[in-house]
Amino acid sequence: MKFAEYVGYDALGLAKLVADGEVSAEELLDLALGRLEEVNPRINAVTQVFAERARQATNIPPHGPFGGVPFLLKDLGAQLHGTVTTQGSRVFKDAISNEDNAIVSAYRSAGLNAFGKTNTPEFGLTAVTEPALFGATRNPWDLTRTPGGSSGGAAAAVAAGIVPAAHASDGGGSIRTPASCCGLFGMKPSRGRVSFAPLGEGWGGASVGHAVTRSVRDSAALLDAVCHPRPGDPYFLTPPETPYLSEVRADPGKLKIGFTPFGLMTPEIDPECVAAVYDAAGVCEALGHEVEQINVQADFAGMSQAAGTVIAASVAAALDAEAERRRKPIGDDEVEPLTMAMYKRGKGVTGSEYVRAIGQVHAFGRSMASLFQAYDVLLTSTLGSPPIPIGWLTEDPRRYTERLFAFMPNTQAFNNTGQPAMSVPLYWTTDGLPVGVQFVAKMGQEALLFRLAGQLEQARPWFDKRPEL
Numbered sequence: 001m002k003f004a005e006y007v008g009y010d011a012l013g014l015a016k017l018v019a020d021g022e023v024s025a026e027e028l029l030d031l032a033l034g035r036l037e038e039v040n041p042r043i044n045a046v047t048q049v050f051a052e053r054a055r056q057a058t059n060i061p062p063h064g065p066f067g068g069v070p071f072l073l074k075d076l077g078a079q080l081h082g083t084v085t086t087q088g089s090r091v092f093k094d095a096i097s098n099e100d101n102a103i104v105s106a107y108r109s110a111g112l113n114a115f116g117k118t119n120t121p122e123f124g125l126t127a128v129t130e131p132a133l134f135g136a137t138r139n140p141w142d143l144t145r146t147p148g149g150s151s152g153g154a155a156a157a158v159a160a161g162i163v164p165a166a167h168a169s170d171g172g173g174s175i176r177t178p179a180s181c182c183g184l185f186g187m188k189p190s191r192g193r194v195s196f197a198p199l200g201e202g203w204g205g206a207s208v209g210h211a212v213t214r215s216v217r218d219s220a221a222l223l224d225a226v227c228h229p230r231p232g233d234p235y236f237l238t239p240p241e242t243p244y245l246s247e248v249r250a251d252p253g254k255l256k257i258g259f260t261p262f263g264l265m266t267p268e269i270d271p272e273c274v275a276a277v278y279d280a281a282g283v284c285e286a287l288g289h290e291v292e293q294i295n296v297q298a299d300f301a302g303m304s305q306a307a308g309t310v311i312a313a314s315v316a317a318a319l320d321a322e323a324e325r326r327r328k329p330i331g332d333d334e335v336e337p338l339t340m341a342m343y344k345r346g347k348g349v350t351g352s353e354y355v356r357a358i359g360q361v362h363a364f365g366r367s368m369a370s371l372f373q374a375y376d377v378l379l380t381s382t383l384g385s386p387p388i389p390i391g392w393l394t395e396d397p398r399r400y401t402e403r404l405f406a407f408m409p410n411t412q413a414f415n416n417t418g419q420p421a422m423s424v425p426l427y428w429t430t431d432g433l434p435v436g437v438q439f440v441a442k443m444g445q446e447a448l449l450f451r452l453a454g455q456l457e458q459a460r461p462w463f464d465k466r467p468e469l
Contacts, residue, residue: 025068118153173411180436316346
């Protein structure tokens with residue numbers, strides 16, 4: 001098999017070739033490693049490679065729905081026994097995991113062969129992937145621009161054809177943002193859909209693990225593989241009776257879709273993103289859905305402020321725990337300025353302030369739920385602009401927050417409500433940059449979104465749209 005053929009399959013397609021004896025798992029690994037060697041020096045997507053470990057795994061007979069398929073893990077939220085999980089930080093550059101966490105164990109059981117880890121910003125705190133530890137990841141569609149964050153390394157690796165799918169996680173838009181920037185499909189599952197065992201919840205329940213993929217069916221099958229609760233999970237959703245993979249080609253029926261061409265946090269968004277929303281609304285209408293423009297009203301600023309309190313306290317707790325473990329304070333030279341600012345903010349959060357922030361986040365979720373009594377799906381732009389230039393977000397610290405929410409005004413809300421939300425690559429700018437559109441459903445209704453995504457994928461195929469690099 002040549003690379004041109006390899007890149008023509010999604011992960012399930014490659015697994016079928018292995019199962020049918022048309023290609024071996026070792027051959028697929030060689031292709032992935034070859035592509036990695038060719039493109040990674042330009043995009044800096046993969047920061048750790050454990051090729052020999054992965055090669056030994058090819059000696060195990062293929063099993064599971066993804067038997068023999070090469071895979072990449074995000075260097076945050078994916079603990080693989082015997083490998084370092086840096087979380088994008090110099091603080092944890094030598095932190096070797098002594099066990100697989102739940103999602104990695106599930107991937108192994110599904111037959112995936114992890115051979116490396118992908119770049120992420122420090123602790124996943126921002127919407128671009130430019131950590132001091134490993135340097136900036138670049139977007140395969142335009143090397144001067146970001147692939148987004150915090151799963152930017154994962155998305156860049158998939159867009160560049162190293163792998164057809166990669167692990168990702170989302171605490172404020174970290175699956176959907178890079179999916180939009182890189183022309184991929186990105187589903188953020190509902191809160192409680194994917195276990196965080198053996199660790200605790202991320203950012204008060206805002207964070208959830210899953211993947212970025214080129215095909216909808218890969219995303220569905222990957223979620224099928226990992227959506228099983230573990231004993232002691234503080235909250236969980238029961239796995240679906242019908243596998244998500246079966247939903248991808250199911251008829252979604254006539255949906256009532258409300259859309260807004262405005263941003264939720266910052267109303268004005270880039271004209272290309274506005275055009276992407278109207279285009280997607282037109283596609284949905286042509287497919288027979290009832291589509292209407294709506295005005296989405298909620299206390300988005302209050303929600304974001306409360307979420308910031310929760311995140312800052314979480315950063316402080318994590319760094320204090322590490323300082324206690326090693327009996328040495330975290331130095332200013334060990335973390336980036338943004339992280340240190342979050343740490344200092346978190347140190348000032350009292351217990352009562354944290355509880356009030358959680359309550360405000362939950363109240364926001366209740367207020368948003370009323371919208372979904374009237375509509376099956378909300379449609380927005382995923383982002384406020386196409387991919388931004390490398391360095392733009394952080395070049396002026398005084399304007400960081402303003403620029404952050406100008407870039408990602410629409411994603412954080414649904415981490416805090418816990419609802420499933422997906423970015424779908426239906427639009428490209430006049431300059432050839434991908435622009436995703438976001439679809440949000442009620443809590444626990446990933447199946448509905450997968451049905452709609454499958455329908456959109458058939459109506460407006462994107463699988464063969466790849467950057468030239």
